[in-house]
Amino acid sequence: MTDTPQKSWQSRIGDGGGADTEGAKLAASFVESISYDRRIYKQDIAGSIAHATMLAKVGLINDTERDEIIDGLKSIERDIEANNFTFDESLEDIHMVIEDALIKRIGEPGKKLHTGRSRNDQVATDLLLWLGTAAGVLTDSIKNLQSVFVQLAERSADVVMPSYTHMQRAQPINAGAEALAWATSMDFAFYGLNAIYPGNTNSPLGSGAIAGSSLPLDPEFSAMVMGFRRPPRNSIFHTASRDDAVAFVFYCAMISMHLSRWAEQWIIYMTTEFSFLKIADKYTTSSSMMPQKRNPDMLELIRGRCGNVYGDLFALMTILKGLPIGYNRDLQEDKRIVFRAYDTVSSCLTMAAAIVSSASYIKENIEPTLDRGFLDATSLAEYLVTKSVPFRTAHHIVGSLVARCEKEGKHALSQLSLKEFEEAVREKAPDAKIGQDIFDALGARNVVKRYQSAGAAGGKPFEEQLKAWKARLGI
Ligand code: ARG
Numbered sequence: 001m002t003d004t005p006q007k008s009w010q011s012r013i014g015d016g017g018g019a020d021t022e023g024a025k026l027a028a029s030f031v032e033s034i035s036y037d038r039r040i041y042k043q044d045i046a047g048s049i050a051h052a053t054m055l056a057k058v059g060l061i062n063d064t065e066r067d068e069i070i071d072g073l074k075s076i077e078r079d080i081e082a083n084n085f086t087f088d089e090s091l092e093d094i095h096m097v098i099e100d101a102l103i104k105r106i107g108e109p110g111k112k113l114h115t116g117r118s119r120n121d122q123v124a125t126d127l128l129l130w131l132g133t134a135a136g137v138l139t140d141s142i143k144n145l146q147s148v149f150v151q152l153a154e155r156s157a158d159v160v161m162p163s164y165t166h167m168q169r170a171q172p173i174n175a176g177a178e179a180l181a182w183a184t185s186m187d188f189a190f191y192g193l194n195a196i197y198p199g200n201t202n203s204p205l206g207s208g209a210i211a212g213s214s215l216p217l218d219p220e221f222s223a224m225v226m227g228f229r230r231p232p233r234n235s236i237f238h239t240a241s242r243d244d245a246v247a248f249v250f251y252c253a254m255i256s257m258h259l260s261r262w263a264e265q266w267i268i269y270m271t272t273e274f275s276f277l278k279i280a281d282k283y284t285t286s287s288s289m290m291p292q293k294r295n296p297d298m299l300e301l302i303r304g305r306c307g308n309v310y311g312d313l314f315a316l317m318t319i320l321k322g323l324p325i326g327y328n329r330d331l332q333e334d335k336r337i338v339f340r341a342y343d344t345v346s347s348c349l350t351m352a353a354a355i356v357s358s359a360s361y362i363k364e365n366i367e368p369t370l371d372r373g374f375l376d377a378t379s380l381a382e383y384l385v386t387k388s389v390p391f392r393t394a395h396h397i398v399g400s401l402v403a404r405c406e407k408e409g410k411h412a413l414s415q416l417s418l419k420e421f422e423e424a425v426r427e428k429a430p431d432a433k434i435g436q437d438i439f440d441a442l443g444a445r446n447v448v449k450r451y452q453s454a455g456a457a458g459g460k461p462f463e464e465q466l467k468a469w470k471a472r473l474g475i
Helices: 022-031 034-057 063-081 094-106 108-112 119-155 175-185 187-194 219-226 235-240 243-269 297-321 329-357 363-369 377-386 391-408 418-428 436-441 444-450 459-473
Strands: 160-165 168-174
Touching: 034 063, 034 094, 034 119, 034 219, 034 329, 063 094, 063 108, 094 108, 094 119, 119 175, 119 187, 119 235, 119 243, 119 329, 119 459, 160 175, 160 363, 160 444, 168 175, 168 444, 175 187, 175 243, 175 459, 187 243, 243 297, 243 329, 297 329, 377 391, 377 436, 377 444, 391 418, 418 436, 436 444, 444 459
Parallel strands: none
Antiparallel strands: 160 168
16 A cells, blocks of 8 residues: 555455456446536635644644645645646545645645545535535626616617517517516526525534534634634534535526526517517527528527426435435535536526627517507506596406407507597496596507506606616616
């Protein structure tokens, strides 16, 4: 045996008849995570620096040893960043690879780094640090997407369009209000991810393998060095928990869900039947056979990739559901999942933002259709309410008027005369006095100006939403 162990636990297990046997190789390649957990090298090094600093503070290593360890770790970090470092697969994971490299570089003091620590609290710590950084990147991407939706809202402020419930024409809206709806849909994940950062949670470091340590560690101090809020609350819990990873992937799934709904909506708007929207040609593709085609493939892929992220959430929660408390190797799969969810969602957010900045509503196609579908029926009922007609009665009156229009081949309520309105109202609400102003409540363009309720899809409430978004995003 050389001075540095092949694996830190090798002395107990032995090499089982030779590390070079087929079986040993099979097992080594099956158990390794270095092929993907090398991605947390930065967090692993930061955690180790905090740990060494703490060990020196409590006197378990001296200051010289601490400085040698820290310098060694920093040189490893520099080499990894310069692409000048070999990740040895036989050493299983990033924790053993870095520890091994450290011992090779600095000798004896390197062997003291793992004092009072296990890979179980180490990996839980690294993952939380990584999640905090990744959550920050995602919230930045969300902010960027929200900004381009707000800009779309602003440049579409003058476009009136139909809204749909049950995919049937509902009420007229300001096109910009719909763009703001998508910006708003990102806030659940935005605020959720904002809460995933070390400063909001307990550090697992100091929990050891499961039961903590009999050494006089100071986990409060290492927690502080890494920016965690507090030391471990319960060593058993922290080494077994992946709650923050689940929350992270859940928010990824929520982002994906909203992006998928948005993509679906825009795919519909881009059909010849709708022709409500155009996006830059570079975000579409053509057909290998049909020369006329302009297909919204980027939107379709955003919609499709949502399925992968849902799968990631289910994969992680399923892995966790059967695990007894304490570390189990199943947990190693967590990183594969969070990385994949993060990568998928990051690229979808970036693609979505590029598409939105290139998009515009096609006013010339939308507006001529606005007098179809009796979009102003609710507004007419609300007008009658202002003339003291009970809403249920008003609903009834307008329903009958729509039926009458359809029967008489009129496509819009505004084609009825004041006299016809008066007759219809008199029949069911004899005391109500209506006048010429009834026509102000008709026609999609008039209607959107009349919205007054907080958050409404036109008028002042829309202007206020736009203003609030611009102030919040600094645009
Ligand atoms: N590579 C492992 C993981 O990602 C690190 C912890 C391994 N701990 C152990 N006792 N085998 O989960």
